[in-house]
Every structure is written in structure tokens, then in C-alpha cells.
Amino acid sequence: MRKLVIALFAIVIAGCSSGPEKINVDLDTCAYCEMKISDSRFASQLITSKGKVFKFDDHSCMVEFQKETETATDARLYVAGFDAKGEWLDVNEAFFAYGEEVRSPMRGNAAAFKSEREALEMASRVKGEVIKWAELVKKSE
Numbered sequence: 001m002r003k004l005v006i007a008l009f010a011i012v013i014a015g016c017s018s019g020p021e022k023i024n025v026d027l028d029t030c031a032y033c034e035m036k037i038s039d040s041r042f043a044s045q046l047i048t049s050k051g052k053v054f055k056f057d058d059h060s061c062m063v064e065f066q067k068e069t070e071t072a073t074d075a076r077l078y079v080a081g082f083d084a085k086g087e088w089l090d091v092n093e094a095f096f097a098y099g100e101e102v103r104s105p106m107r108g109n110a111a112a113f114k115s116e117r118e119a120l121e122m123a124s125r126v127k128g129e130v131i132k133w134a135e136l137v138k139k140s141e
């Protein structure tokens with residue numbers, strides 16, 4: 001019985017340390033601009049230290065949200081991989097293809113990739129550049 005209690009307790013703890021959540025396309029709304037999240041390839045999410053999840057339809061919305069929301073300073077930030085495999089990337093590990101031709105929903109115009117090679121491919125297609133998260137944040141200033 002004691003083992004069972006410990007096992008259940010472990011499950012509860014695992015449930016609290018929330019990782020990125022699935023985006024419900026056309027149902028979830030952006031926590032910043034309040035538009036429906038209609039394209040999962042540009043979705044992002046911010047998880048506060050307390051485990052509260054905020055979802056966004058465009059990486060630029062997460063940038064603006066974090067600037068304006070003090071509780072979000074120690075949050076973990078994730079961006080959806082542009083290849084739409086449902087994979088979430090830590091913003092600090094992702095490579096962003098950035099350029100006007102990317103045409104993201106709110107015109108943040110950045111697509112996230114796990115590998116630099118894929119980001120470079122996309123960047124050359126859209127005549128853009130490959131940047132990291134810190135540069136993307138700077139561009140919105």
C-alpha cells in the first residue's frame with residue numbers, strides 16, 4: 001500500500017511540472033493579441049515558474065507578452081518547430097529563419113527550427129537570415 005501511495009504521489013508531481021502543452025488549432029487563442037491560433041507552425045508558449053501556460057499564435061506575441069508581464073521573467077519559453085511535427089523547442093536552442101517572406105500570422109516573421117541547416121534552407125528560400133532568440137527579441141524593440 002505504501003508503495004502505491006508513493007507511486008501516485010510521483011504521478012501527481014510529474015503532472016505539476018508541466019512541459020509544453022498541445023495547441024488546439026482554431027480553438028486556443030493567443031494570450032497577447034487574442035487571435036485564434038490557426039497555424040501551429042508559428043505557435044509558441046510561455047510557462048511560468050508556477051506552471052501556468054500561456055499560448056501564442058506568433059513568436060512576436062510571446063516577445064511582447066514577456067516584456068509587459070513581470071511574472072513572466074523567470075518563465076520557460078518554447079516555440080513550435082516549423083516542420084509541424086508537434087515538437088517544442090526551447091527558445092535558446094532554436095534557430096530562426098527570419099524575413100518578411102516568412103509571413104507569420106502577426107508578422108513576427110520568424111520560423112523556428114531545431115537544426116541550423118534547416119533554418120538556413122528556409123532563410124535562403126525567403127531571402128531572409130538565420131538568427132537566435134536574443135536577436136529576435138531585439139528586433140521587436
Ligand SMILES: [Zn+2]
Pocket residue numbers: 030031032033034035056057058061106
Ligand atoms: Zn498573438
